[in-house]
Amino acid sequence: MEPKQTYETGLLYHHYANTAYPLTPKSFMQYRINDQSQIQNFLSSEWAKTDELSLYVHIPFCKVRCKFCEYVVLEDVGTCTEDLYVSLLLKEIQMYKAILKDKKIVGYDIGGGTPTKLSVENLIRITDAVTNSFNIQDNVVFSIETTPIIAAKEPEKILAAYNMGYKRISMGVQTVSEKLLNELGREGTVHIYEEATQNIRKAGFKQFNIDLMYGFLHQSNEEFETTIRYAISLNPEYITLYRNRYKGTKLEKEAEGVSLYKIICQYRLAYKLLLENGYMANAGKNTFSKVQDDYGTSDYLTKRVIYGTPYVGMGLGAQSFGMDYLAYNEGAASKQLHKYQEKIENNQFPIQDIYSLPMEESIAKMVSVAFYFGFVDSEAFSQRLGISFWEHFENEVEFVIQKGLMEIKGTRLYLTERGADYINGIIPLFYSGRSKLELSELFNKSAKRSVGEEEFLKAYKIENYERPSLAADIVVFSLNGDVKDFGKLPPKQLSVLMIRRGEHPYMSEWALPGGFVKPGESAEQAAYRELKEETGLSDVTMSQLHLFSEPKRDPRGWIVSCSFIALAYRKNFPLQFGEDAIDAQWFEVQYDKLNSSTEENKVIDIYDLVLSNEVIALTARVEAVTAVSQLGRNIECHIVESNGIAFDHAKILAHAINRIQEFI
Template structure:
């Protein structure tokens, strides 16, 4: 087993930060009621994914490639505490609901070439920012399907990280698998656990064979699930999360209940619920068939069924835990959501987030390896798009992601931005608290049970004005962005 060196965790107190000036669209002000209504009207795109319409709302802040190195170095300076994300863009098949960076079948055999490039990227970042001087609060190995890689390939990644980085006490490393891989290769799981990976997440999504077939996921049916969990437990994992999805056009309330009950029977520590997000998927044309009146009862049912089985979450939180005091997510996601901690994303299409910048690696658009491999080979940062953002955009990003936990914590917001949450969003908080949709206490601004069902209207209230204006002007009955996105997804999948 690799030896992991830990350092003591300390309260995260970032140094004072200077942000760039906003574009005119981000100096506007809109009535909370108008923004709230626009979010509900556009509920398929008004969610925790941020930004919305980036080609329009982020365009003024795009950094030329010639300045990537200097802006990246500046963005990653001035703080010690951070997290890491490693992206593995390989899957056995591409699910129809997938919006993430996954390469096509012609590139699935290129895992060794990809890991070679990944290690060179990690080395490059170490030379720029001195990773050894930072305190890492967690690392996720995501995808795609990270378990597509061999134990030896994951070991190479882990060795590179541990040779350069120190993790604070309590920080974990999490990885993802599919039921089929977990059931078929118990030795692989044991190998991952021996490398020091403490947490594993497995995508169940749904269990109905007809729906699995429509989603191009029939190979990961229920016949694998119990053997997969047995293999995970035999490997020594005591922290297992199962992902479930709802909000599909062909999904009934009864079938959703069956999926929930099946997941409970597998006895994981955690269950995470994801509402289907149609943007950039091959089934985005089905979005119009899914209404809030359909998904709200599904969320209510899930809360009831999971609570009866001992799984609990605060209102609006997506991950349910049966372990008292355990939020259920990886420490990477917990720190990212609760404190807005910076992180570096390594690999194809990965996102890097600092106090002032957001970057997306090569391959995020075309979902092919070549741009990423070429950049790494040329010894340049493999960045496709880099944005140097004003404070309101960075606030919008932090707040949107915070709704994974159903709340925005006040102290981390103040520490990150130097201004109280209730001062920046006084009108919005008054609007929400007055309608019983959120509650404000000394710790956080939190969703109420009533607010959970209006989350798509609530999240945009904390977005930058350019995004609010976009939503107000978008009529979902005539908008063609989801159609255009589907064409892109189909072309990429082909």
């Protein structure tokens, strides 16, 4: 696939094109090792390829499974199950001890789930087993996760964790909106968050991270801003943003209702607020740090993201990534304990799926997760994989730089602020060829626009907006040839500028540039602003075309469009789409009359409207009714059918073409 096609597909399928790789649990089945008897020897040979790695221990227990959770979690189990699980986990640790021996451990996390749901005794058992079994380097900072409820109500556990050697702690606040918390099946109040923070500080933690989530269907920008400001007021060293990924969660059906534009707006909002309040991060990075020269993430994650450092995941459903393999423990699919227990008790590695990866897939895995930090380190890439990043991705690098999406700083390729907006189109550029094809196939099989739009409209509240809402839409025509005189313009030498929508409704379909008029600005000002934001054009002269005010012209409610027309010389205007536009292109215009009839004082003409360029064709059939009287004539257009042209924009185009033809 060409970079442009991959990039556009990633934007359209943005809920799945992210730092998580591969795309689906079945993506790597062709690389799967199916003979269980081969696994131990395979692991021994794989781990002989490196001298250092990181460790992750998964604790799959939570009081309640949150609706947004995609991880392996067991809800509200008793202490007997927890004790059993820890004993099984200790046996798995011993299995890896025999393989890893004295290899350097450069990062260690215990996560979940909720590690602090375990008893202090069980936390000590796990920590002692890890420290006594592996060669953990002296400078490694141990990291642990907790919840606000546990940190507030069980301070003895927080203190015990600190005394065990965990010096970095992460607490999932996610949101302070009580309405959203109730919808997500999660507990939390301002009082609990403050009490939890106090207990974390009393225990001695000086590396404190708060997790926040965004991108929920029912989460407004105002609610998200309140959450960010509240998290800042708790004064943690780090704040990490997690976009709700939907895949594999109880909320998955809502995914199509959340537009890329909403995601962009919420990340931009958080990025601006956090930087204004002393938190540091390059564009596109998820973790923001107040500590100079500190990425804010755990050693385990930092090494994994920047350097592609291999890691072993132990516990139910845990993931491991070696030099040339990827594995998932039992429970990753079933989210149940019995198969994990069965294999451990039979002295087998509790692996559900293990894949021997070709280099192309190892490359894609490393680079995809690198975007968690918003950059790719070419030196780390070369050290990990033995090849040049710049040579291997020559076409992709050229594309992202040319489009202003990324920039080279030293040995690193960084997202620009524009690139951070469109990161979901950029990441797939660095996929394997197989995964690029898979992404395209998944998108083509995904739910139609109406499914996502239905979810979007359920959450859309027109009463939140002044009614009627006013929008401005702009028809920009240009010349295709060397004609210098608009007055001598043949119809086939006319082109029109269209944008591809990145927002519901009509997401991914083509429309005229335009958008809502903001409070305090005129329709004309809105038209110039929207044209600049969505296409990059600014130096054009507009005149008002027509007012379109039919109550049902927009599925969100009664939205009136004040339309404008502009004429331009196409070669003078390079395009750069932005805001809720995920593409902007010129289309040649054909407007052919099919037949004509007369009724009393009316002439009824039927036209075929075709907008086309090298790869795309959009069509519509329009009825133009011309009423003739002593006072003059009036043309009213109606859409008979429309294919690929959003809203009633075929009608607006027909009016604009009629206006142009008056001067030909």
